[in-house]
Amino acid sequence: MNISNKDPLLDLEHISKRFGGLQALKDVALTLYPGEVLALAGDNGAGKSTLIKTISGVHKPDTGTIKYCGQVIHLETPHQARDAGIETIYQDLAIADNLDVGGNVFLGREIVKRICGLPFVDRRRMRQEALETLQDLDIHIHHPENPLRSLSGGQRQSVAIGRAIHWKARVLIMDEPTAALGVPEQRKVMEIIERLKKSGVGVIFISHNLNDIFQVSDRILVLRRGEKVGERLISETNHDEVVRMMVAG
């Protein structure tokens, strides 16, 4: 793995965030390279979600800089982050489960064809293009014309990932992507992450499951009470050391 000779996608320095009297993040640094999977680990309340929310434009950090593709950016809203190519996959927020795959992937950016000058939403083409993107990620949807509510949780999540990729996300952030899924579906999400990695997307994912982390990540960053207490290449650490960092620092 020779990621060091590429320029980082994300480069965060000295990030601090305070909620009232609570120091949620304290002088945290984070780097993410293209084609790299970075795992965020830490106990409950360690600041993992807060950290990714500063990257996805939900929270503004009190101090520190965020560089994206070499440039300092100031994200005011999640929209700005997404437009820039930083996409966050949430468990519940991304999908309108009364729409089909095409409707979801193209939500807000529907394809329109003209018939006698009148615009008509082109459902067939949206479905086709959505399925093509999903196929590239090895995601297969059996009845693509059905609303997503008939799909499993994992498949819905795949559609959300597919949507991000279709719109050229370069950084994909997943907060506990496998928490609500059964075992086969967890495995599927891990496979998708592998594929994303190959296509050069940078992935940050939060997980409590060390097996998942060790399976797909290249690097792990451990937070404790808002501080970065360790960072290791996965190839150079083990479960025990990570657990020690999480609880003891």
Place this chain on the structure above:
Amino acid sequence: MLVEKKITKPAPLAGGEARKAFRWLAVLAAFRAWLFLAILLAAFELWARVAYGGTFVFNPLNVKSIALFTVTPLLLALGQTFVIISGGIDLSVGFTMGLSAVVTAHVYNWAAQSGNSGLSLVVAVAAGLGIAVVPGLINGLLIADLRVPPFIGTLGMYGVARGVAFLLAKGTTVPVQGGLMGAIGNGETLGFPNLVLLTIAIILVMHYLLSHTRYGQHIYAIGGNVNAALRAGINVRNATIALYILSALSAGCAGIFYTAKFSAGAAQAGEPVLLDSIAAVVIGGASLFGGSGTIIGTIIGALIVAVIQYGLVFVNVEPFWQFVAVGVVIIISVLVDQIQKGARK
């Protein structure tokens, strides 16, 4: 700020048997409106044959009457369909219709002094639609900007529109002077009542908007998951305001049609129709939880309401039973929807 949701474990998969039964139920539920309409028509047909030795369905007079019966509740229901799909409700449409009817009558009378009845008609229709926009816009602003729950906001507007309509009508009906309004309202073209033809044109526009435009797609998304819609960059605020204006406009059309049909505007024109219109939408398969519904379904729903009402008169049942019947049908439809939702979980 985005809220992190509690995560629940997925339920164990239902067995094959249960799944098959559920699929049948789902098909049945999807076609329940058609089925119900067919059963109703068959029942009244049977009654007609047995009691009079005549026919109910194949009598053109009955068909025409039912079509005319359907017009008003359907017009209110068309806009209501959009609102309900978005997860809202518009309780003010009945009196928006009354307001529109009264204003149309007044403005027609005022404009008719010029002696040009064609022009008066155009001005009156514009005024009827224009006045409808006012309660619609206020509803939209209340709901989209001030976060008033649709049920409460539009209930308030129900009171306001009602009061203003009665004030403008001075507590009575406003007769229309001159014949063009009434001639169009009661006339026919190629054997079809004008109001029915105009309603069909409005249906086509509404169906196009809902099922074929990006706006329609966004309304479904808002009803399905408003957070997903927001995240996708949809302007939910403007879409919501447009919804309530659309609903008010469709009620405004009903008001104008009322004035044309009866050659008089009346504040209470739409009062009994609110329930019918909501009934039409939910019987037609829209979920009061938002996210589903179609114009076709609403048309079937409105036909069901009209057939019940006209049919009960036809078989000489006390007219007040209509309210009971429509109320019961609403409750059953919502129950079916509830059960369907529960089965999915």
